[in-house]
Amino acid sequence: MDKDFIVNIPKAELHVHIEGTFEPELMFAIAKRNHISVPYKTVAEVHAAYHFSDLQSFLNIYYQSMNVLQNEQDFYDLMMAYLQKAHTQNIRHAEIFFDPQAHLKRGIAFETVIKGLQQAVKDAEKKLPISAKLIMCFLRDLSEEDAIKTLQQALPYKESIVAVGLDSAEKNNPPSKFKKVYDMARSEGFLAVAHAGEEGPPSYIWEALDILKVKRIDHGVRCMEDARLVEHLVKEQIPLTVCPLSNIKLRVFDKMQDHPLKKMLAANLCATINSDDPAYFGGYIDANMTAVQTALGITEKDFYQLEKNAFLGSFITDEEKQRYLKELDKFYKNNG
Numbered sequence: 001m002d003k004d005f006i007v008n009i010p011k012a013e014l015h016v017h018i019e020g021t022f023e024p025e026l027m028f029a030i031a032k033r034n035h036i037s038v039p040y041k042t043v044a045e046v047h048a049a050y051h052f053s054d055l056q057s058f059l060n061i062y063y064q065s066m067n068v069l070q071n072e073q074d075f076y077d078l079m080m081a082y083l084q085k086a087h088t089q090n091i092r093h094a095e096i097f098f099d100p101q102a103h104l105k106r107g108i109a110f111e112t113v114i115k116g117l118q119q120a121v122k123d124a125e126k127k128l129p130i131s132a133k134l135i136m137c138f139l140r141d142l143s144e145e146d147a148i149k150t151l152q153q154a155l156p157y158k159e160s161i162v163a164v165g166l167d168s169a170e171k172n173n174p175p176s177k178f179k180k181v182y183d184m185a186r187s188e189g190f191l192a193v194a195h196a197g198e199e200g201p202p203s204y205i206w207e208a209l210d211i212l213k214v215k216r217i218d219h220g221v222r223c224m225e226d227a228r229l230v231e232h233l234v235k236e237q238i239p240l241t242v243c244p245l246s247n248i249k250l251r252v253f254d255k256m257q258d259h260p261l262k263k264m265l266a267a268n269l270c271a272t273i274n275s276d277d278p279a280y281f282g283g284y285i286d287a288n289m290t291a292v293q294t295a296l297g298i299t300e301k302d303f304y305q306l307e308k309n310a311f312l313g314s315f316i317t318d319e320e321k322q323r324y325l326k327e328l329d330k331f332y333k334n335n336g
Helices: 003-008 024-033 043-048 055-068 072-088 100-104 110-127 144-160 175-187 202-210 221-225 227-236 244-249 261-266 285-296 300-312 318-335
Strands: 011-017 091-098 131-139 163-167 191-196 216-219 240-242 271-273
Touching (some): 003 285, 003 300, 003 318, 011 240, 011 300, 024 043, 024 072, 072 110, 100 110, 100 144, 110 131, 110 144, 144 175, 175 191, 175 202, 202 227, 216 221, 221 227, 221 261, 240 261, 244 285, 261 271, 261 285, 261 300, 271 285, 271 300, 300 318
Parallel strands (some): 011 091, 091 131, 131 163, 216 240, 240 271
């Protein structure tokens, strides 16, 4: 496959955590600006720390790194850096998670976080051929009461947030734990997504669908363990935001050759490809595409289908979807 195909195919990214795009170079720059010390001396030292045994070992470093984010400009710079990177990989639309609770517990105001992120989105949309939406995630290892307080703080900024999500440590934190806050969020007009079926079992996917009423499942790779669930996901064409490099880095699968993405496509699941926390997991969306192409034999036709699924599964208008799909079709016709 021509390397240019992966770079140039029009893409939508539906599963990326803005805090997970925090590259070491930017972390050092913001730490210096804010006069905050970090436990690393060089970029190489930071990368050397990125060897994770599971999701929790990653989260420990993830939360430590974001301590340097203190003011509106910091969040602006973080978002702008991602959107500029995304533009170079022809990501035409991105739906981006942020974790307000991780900042609130550090004493950073909700307003500081959302204003910095949203201003960067507005500025990028003016300067670059890219659109973006924000998804506010609840941390599932915290209480539902804490999630409700966070939702209440988000209400004045509803126009800047398209959906709520659920992330962080999946083990022993089922989606059903958050039924009340999801009911409240949906009543306020937010759409709903949730991480499920990464480290957690297929039953967590069922819960996210049946109890939280989500429109998309983030990760969802363990659906393959439940034939009835696969049948349901195919029938309803529920988008699954798959993150291959993340799955390997966090030991969900031992090696990329074990990843089920090719089988998911063969089963007609509405799978998409995304980067999750690219600064930590070895690459952005093009690196994920290259990895599955090499290990699983993902073809040009497969990538076309993955991106078609992503645009269709996004939270943009039907008119916007058709515009992006026409662009995708034209590219595939000329390069597939």
